[in-house]
Amino acid sequence: MSISDDEVRAMAKLARLAIEESDIPIYAEQVSHILELVGQMNDVDTTDVEPMAHPQDLVARLRPDRVTESDNRDAFQRNAPRTEDGLYLVPQVIE
Amino acid sequence: MSDQFPSSVAQLAAGLRDGEYSSVELTKAYLTRISEHDDALNSFITVCDESALAQARAADAAIAAGAANNLCGVPYANKDIFCTSDVRTSCGSKMLDNFIAPYDAGVVERLNAAGMVMLGKTNMDEFAMGSSNETSFYGRTCNPWDLSRVPGGSSGGSAAAVAASLAPIATGTDTGGSIRQPAAFCGISGLKPTYGRVSRYGMIAFASSLDQGGPMGRTAEDLALLMNVIAGFDERDSTSLEMPDEDFGRLLNKPIENARIGVPSEYFGPDLDAEIGALLERAIAEFEKLGATICEVSLPNSQLAIPAYYVIALAECSSNLSRYDGIRFGHQCENAVDLTDLYERSRAEGFGEEVKRRILVGTYALSSGYYDAYYRKAQQIRRLIKQDFVNAFDDVDFLIGPTTPDVAFTAGCHSSDPVTMYLSDIYTTAVNLAGLPALSIPAGQVSGLPVGLQLIGNYFSEAAMLGLADRYQKNSSWHLSHPSEICAGGPS
Known part of the structure; x- marks a missing residue:
């Protein structure tokens, strides 16, 4: 299984990662290697095997809907790169 | 670590309670050792001289007042993946180089409540993604047995620090072997508990259905002592196990006559270094001599663990790491022209190469049209792998085998093809997929480098596994071996 330069660009877009044009073929080769490795999965027939999402076959625990956190x-915001008047600053989104 | 202080946590705690030395004296001795040796090892990202001494003074006061817990005043090293409200938590990444968490992780709350003293935050592969500590933004950690070699990863800083006696015990996390593999490479003991035993609240996520925190130390007894502190239900972790607290040391110093131990034939194939195989045969014979029954078992889907693991882990990683947007916390790029540019460049600058590679693969595996072929398929194989273990545990209580196919490798040897490093996880990832507990203990040396033995147990069998490992350690001395060049001349 190999992946093309265009597919790398598409994945980078989906993952919001800026990748230098010169690095695209390197990523394509490395990602292809990883996909080759995981491609061994296709050697086994998994018809009728129920997917396992989680180590514990438990239902999600529920809690009462009440306020537990204060403001x-x-x-x-002490960790935010840019704030003003209690708001996070981002580049202008709406003209 | 020296003639003045014993090396095991159990003995250190007893000495503190008996007034043989104070926590301040002990903490200063370790901080001195860190300052003398960590330039060579790079096992710590942050050393906490001042806060450690403040915690030590508080511990001494609690001990004097008779209000101290078992491990009160004992120093430890904390993997830099556990959030600490007063100390930067970097997760080994430039992305979090300035991040000071607004709260303590559940594990950290428990360590604080026990009165333990945090010496510092240990180096690790970036976001725990790696098997060598080479992906850390803060530079690689060196293996104290041979500085040209890696300590393993991702909890390589914790393993190196304990091996070099820069800390008596440490925390780690294990997503695909990240406690056991570095423990094996550095000649210490490490336990990956049953999934859900140790709270993931405030433990920075890599792959949420696989991540599990655990202890790393010299002996099985020390692991049990730290498990008693860090394990337990936490309602803030939605997958935390709601089980009563237990004493993980209750089966130490007990005979093991009734233990049935299975040897999976798949773990002794051509991938395994022949000398490691021979050492493990001797260790297995020792368990038999101690009264255990040994038989061969099969885990027929073993070879599928790496492929399934890398799909599931990378899919979950791509999802978890989408939170790093450069806006609310973490690295932000300069002069963004618009919001997309800000996201894309902040993430490109903040993440290292291995993390980006994994995000891309995970994004691919989850993307429209590929989900069934990759993610669903991997989840189906995950069930087959779990079923292999369920079948094996019908016949035996424990499984025994190698932790790694080889001893610690030389730094840089996998840099041309990252995939080759993934194969160093062949014996460890299946356990995470199934959610089982497993531990690694030292069982010999090849060319002066430590070899790890892995014990895998059924769900919730940590106490019995630690009892078994303790029995072996009481009848062997590999866990007492120290790397000579680093450990020569401890503090006086």
């Missing part, structure tokens, strides 16, 4: 905005 921690200041603490959280």
Whole structure:
């Protein structure tokens, strides 16, 4: 299984990763190697095998719907690269 | 680590309680050792001199007041994946180079409540993605047995620090072998608990259905002591097991006559280094001599573990790492022209090569048209692998085999083709896919480099596994071997 330069560009777009044009063929080759490795899965017949999403076959635990957290905005925004008046700053989105 | 202090956590804790030395004295001795030796090893990303001494003073006060827990005042090293509210948590990445978590991880809360002293945060592969510590933004950690070799990964900093006696014990996390493989490469003991035993709250996510925290130390007894601190239900982790607390040391110093141990034939194939194979045969004979029953078993889908693991782990990684947007926390690029540019360049600059590679593969496996061929297929194989273990545990209580196919490799030897490094995980990933507990203990040396023996147990069998490992260690001395060049001349 090999993957083309265009497919790498498409994946990079989906994953929001800027990749230098000169690095695209390198990624294509390396990703293809990984896909070759995982391609061994096709050697086995898995018809009627139920997919296993999780090690525990448990239902998700529910909790009462009540407030457990107070407002921690200041603490959280201490890690933000850019804030102003308690808001996160981003490049202009709407003209 | 020296004539002044014993090397095991059990003995250190007893000495503290008996007043033979204070936690401040002990902590200073370790901090001195770190300052003398870690330039060579690079096992710590952050050393916490001041906060460690403050914690040590508080521990001494608690011990004096008779209000101390078992491990109160014992120093430890914390993998830099566990969030700490006062100390930067980098996860080995430029992305989080400035990140100070607004809260403590569940594991850290427990360590603090026990009065343990955090010496620092240990080096690791970036976002725990790697088997050598070479993907860390902070430079590679060296193996204390041979500085030109890797310590394993991703918990390589914790393993190297314990092996070189820069800390008596450490935390690690294991997604596909990241506790066991570095433990094997550095000649220490490490336990990956049953999935759900140790809270993932505040443990930075790589692959959520596989990630599990655990202890890394010199002996099985020390692992049990730290498990008693870090394991337990946490309602803030949706997959935390709701089980009563237990004493993981309750089966130490017990005979093992009734233990039935299976040897999976697939783990002793041509991939395994012949000298490691021979050492393991001797270790298995030792278990038999101690009274265990040994028989051969089969895990027929073993060769599929690596392919299924890399699809599932990378799919989950691509999803988990989408949170790093460069806006709310983490690295942000300069002069973004629009929002997409800000996302794409912040992530490209903040993530290293291996992380980007894995995100791309994971994105591919989850993308429209490929989901069934990759992700669904891998989940089906995951069930086959789990069923192999379920069948084996019908006949035996434990499985025994190698932790790694070879001893620690030379730094840089896998850099031309990253996939070749993935194969060093062939004996460890299946356990994570199934969610089982497993541990690695030292069982010999090849050319002066440590060899790890892996024990795999059924769900929730940690105490019995630790009892078995303890029995072996009480009758062998590999766990007492120290790397000579680093350990020569400890503090006086």
